[in-house]
Amino acid sequence: MTPSPLLAAPPSALVARLAPLHAAMTHWRHALHAHPELAHQEHATAALVARVLGEAGLAVTQGVGGTGVVATVHGREAGGASLGLRADMDALAVREAASRPHASCQPGVMHACGHDGHVAMLLGAACHLARTRAFAGTVQCVFQPAEEGAGGADAMIADGLFERFPMERVFSLHTWPDLPAGAFAVHDGPVMAACDAFTVTIQGRGAHAAQPQRAVDPVLVAGHLITATQSLISRGTDPFESAVVSITRVEAGQAFNVIPDTARLEGSMRCLSEGARERLRRDLARLVEQGAAAFGATASVSFRSVARVTANTPAEAALAARVAGEVVGPAQVARTLAPSMTAEDFGSFLAHRPGAYVWLGQGAGEDPPALHQPTFDFNDAVLGLGAAWWVGLVEAALPEGKG
Ligand SMILES: [Zn+2]
Ligand SMILES: [Zn+2]
Numbered sequence: 001m002t003p004s005p006l007l008a009a010p011p012s013a014l015v016a017r018l019a020p021l022h023a024a025m026t027h028w029r030h031a032l033h034a035h036p037e038l039a040h041q042e043h044a045t046a047a048l049v050a051r052v053l054g055e056a057g058l059a060v061t062q063g064v065g066g067t068g069v070v071a072t073v074h075g076r077e078a079g080g081a082s083l084g085l086r087a088d089m090d091a092l093a094v095r096e097a098a099s100r101p102h103a104s105c106q107p108g109v110m111h112a113c114g115h116d117g118h119v120a121m122l123l124g125a126a127c128h129l130a131r132t133r134a135f136a137g138t139v140q141c142v143f144q145p146a147e148e149g150a151g152g153a154d155a156m157i158a159d160g161l162f163e164r165f166p167m168e169r170v171f172s173l174h175t176w177p178d179l180p181a182g183a184f185a186v187h188d189g190p191v192m193a194a195c196d197a198f199t200v201t202i203q204g205r206g207a208h209a210a211q212p213q214r215a216v217d218p219v220l221v222a223g224h225l226i227t228a229t230q231s232l233i234s235r236g237t238d239p240f241e242s243a244v245v246s247i248t249r250v251e252a253g254q255a256f257n258v259i260p261d262t263a264r265l266e267g268s269m270r271c272l273s274e275g276a277r278e279r280l281r282r283d284l285a286r287l288v289e290q291g292a293a294a295f296g297a298t299a300s301v302s303f304r305s306v307a308r309v310t311a312n313t314p315a316e317a318a319l320a321a322r323v324a325g326e327v328v329g330p331a332q333v334a335r336t337l338a339p340s341m342t343a344e345d346f347g348s349f350l351a352h353r354p355g356a357y358v359w360l361g362q363g364a365g366e367d368p369p370a371l372h373q374p375t376f377d378f379n380d381a382v383l384g385l386g387a388a389w390w391v392g393l394v395e396a397a398l399p400e401g402k403g
Pocket of ligand 2: 114
């Protein structure tokens with residue numbers, strides 16, 4: 001893709017301070033893009049992160065929640081306050097469909113969600129903070145594995161992240177191709193949806209395809225359940241609430257002339273509150289069990305929690321937006337965008353600590369490649385903006401001279 005120019009604006013003082021690190025951030029970003037690693041396998045990525053942070057003179061802990069890395073930065077002034085800054089490290093099982101000098105060397109694996117850029121920006125900020133330390137208190141730079149639906153946040157938390165590396169507030173950012181490069185978006189409340197994966201197993205009775213009277217046809221039951229699940233949204237959900245149920249996989253039978261015994265459906269449910277999540281789970285289970293029973297079959301549903309709701313807390317959202325305004329100008333900070341129904345496991349961090357998760361625009365042209373697409377690439381032009389936001393956030397949240 002052709003990176004779009006940044007929105008025309010002179011660089012802020014914060015961005016200018018990070019300018020000397022732009023070449024290094026671009027170099028790290030390209031190295032990470034060329035060598036992507038799937039969830040829980042981010043060994044080379046973690047090694048690069050640990051090497052850069054170690055060379056910056058920071059105390060680095062590896063192996064947190066698997067391949068996670070945490071680096072601690074102490075401010076010039078001691079202080080009780082602490083902040084967690086989080087970047088995600090994993091790539092996706094996507095085959096890159098673009099020839100670029102830093103294209104993936106790993107067939108079928110690609111940084112199609114911009115996590116290469118997230119790591120590079122937080123590394124740049126950490127290196128700057130390690131040198132300037134113009135804050136009071138402690139900053140934990142958290143490099144998280146396995147964000148893409150594989151439980152990396154929960155793995156780090158289960159490994160004692162918050163106890164071993166105290167942090168009172170937590171922040172993260174994600175690149176957002178639908179926003180222009182040089183813009184931020186900060187939400188009050190939900191940013192990304194809760195997501196549950198589910199599997200429906202239908203047990204019927206097989207028979208010859210010509211003798212349906214001897215069968216309890218699980219394929220017919222599956223068809224009715226696929227249609228009926230949409231009533232959970234259209235009839236069961238407040239029209240002013242957002243929720244999605246998608247059936248994405250259907251599996252049954254092996255031959256054109258045999259009614260099978262069983263059928264399986266898989267899909268995902270997304271919504272913007274834990275209350276709606278509980279209700280959708282309960283109602284889907286009831287619909288599956290009783291819907292199948294109406295045809296003489298039995299069915300059950302099992303759920304796998306993929307992500308909690310990612311919801312910003314008001315004070316931290318306001319702080320994040322104020323700092324974004326200092327980086328790109330307040331007019332470039334969107335405060336009223338609708339949330340996305342995609343999921344993000346930073347919601348697990350926000351379930352434990354107040355904080356905010358912001359979007360950093362990187363759009364390129366009329367129709368920029370979307371996240372998770374084989375032509376996606378992080379826009380290097382915004383590396384300095386993200387790093388400047390991190391540094392500004394630390395200095396605003398942990399100001400000197402207050403003790
Ligand atoms: Zn993603
Ligand atoms: Zn992502």
